[in-house]
Amino acid sequence: MQVKAPRGTYDILPPDSSKWHYLEKILRETAALFGYREIRTPVFEHTELFERGVGESTDIVNKEMYTFIDKSERSLTLRPEGTASCARALVEHSLYNGLLPVKWYYIGPMFRYDRPETGRFRQFHQFGVEAFGSNSPYIDAEVIILLVEILNKLGLKNYELHLNSVGCSVCRKEYREKLISYITPVKDRLCPDCRSRYQKNPLRVLDCKNEACHQAIAGYPTIYDSLCDECREHYASVRKALDDNGVSYKHDDNLVRGLDYYTNTAFEVHIPGIGAQSAVGGGGRYNGLVKECGGPDVPGIGFALGMERLLLALDNFDDLNKRMTDVFVAVMEGQYEDIGVKILTDLRRAGIRADKDYTGKSPKAQMKYADKLGAKLVILLGEDEVKNRFLTVRNMKTKEQVKVGHDEIIDFIKRELEVS
């Protein structure tokens, strides 16, 4: 029996891989434009990092982590997200002592043991940015503007940006209590999930999609109304900055994030029509995370984008890499293959994309192959050429063929490629 890729994983093959290159290029370029530089962290970390950083009450930590014991009895976990690793690296290298803010982006695979479906995989890819060391609402806005800029560059127009504030540790705690006492009397009307979690994480009840839960808690106190003055001001400033910079969003009282580390600003981006998993990105401020990771009280904010989901939304993508090669060397008689290889190497060393056949194809089949590779020119090499010391260059578009000496071939090809 043959071995297949594990459940929830998949291969990225050409030509799809060029879609990924295209997406990655836009992500990297836009991040750089905003002053974010790449950080690469390990794919696995100590399990404890995620338990503490992401939060023990979260689904991610509770049931979705790929955790294993290595040969030295360490408990390690394949990273389910990128922010905790960034916070860890910031602390480990004491970068909070240096020039602030620290602005990073990351891109790579994440792992979550979840039930696969369209737009949801067990190994999936995220692009994310993190900014540490500033509590300014303007950097909240910067991060959101960056996110929107990426979507714009990708030509994704129908996204919906939801925004909320979940408050600081003080007002959030107060709000939590308020919410629990509001829910407790009606807890019997909640769905089983909510009934079991409202004590530990009452905010989750707010974004439960069960209609019964919504009705049960109708008229609930919003987070917004419970924000302390400072948090309210912060949120107002973020909103004003977004307004000033032409970013449209929707304030959403029900938006709470699934990870424990979020504080204040929280946001999510949805693109309708790409399946049930329509959230392509989300993020927010996490002012307690660095401290939780053993560092000083350094604020942070960031977001992550699900790359698979972006690609789902990017269906109208044109194959950019259809032309694989510019020049094809067709060797008409096998005995001259060594000469063909030398010409090929010369072309490549001159920076010209060139290729040849290696499967013993007939001249006709080689022409067909050259056509499929998108070659603009074909260099023909047969008995006539070898005996009379020249090369035949065929222009695939005009079908014109000219004789060119070996010495001039590179220059000739370069000129031809320039005009075509």
Next chain:
RNA sequence: GUGGAUGUAGCUCAGUUGGUCAGAGCACCAGAUUGUGGCUCUGGGGGUCGUGGGUUCGAGUCCCAUCAUCCACCCCA
């Protein structure tokens, strides 16, 4: 983790109530006057019908299990 649908050549799919049912299109390969492409025509290779059991004289077609994909729930990116 719960419920449901599906699983036939590389790809998209046909395959009636179980008995020439192993097929089509695309892709691939080879020919159509001997050194030449994109169109057309002809021919060809390729599948133990997801896997493993079972029922039957006989199963791609029925039953069970298992794996995988997809949908809803859940969750998030």
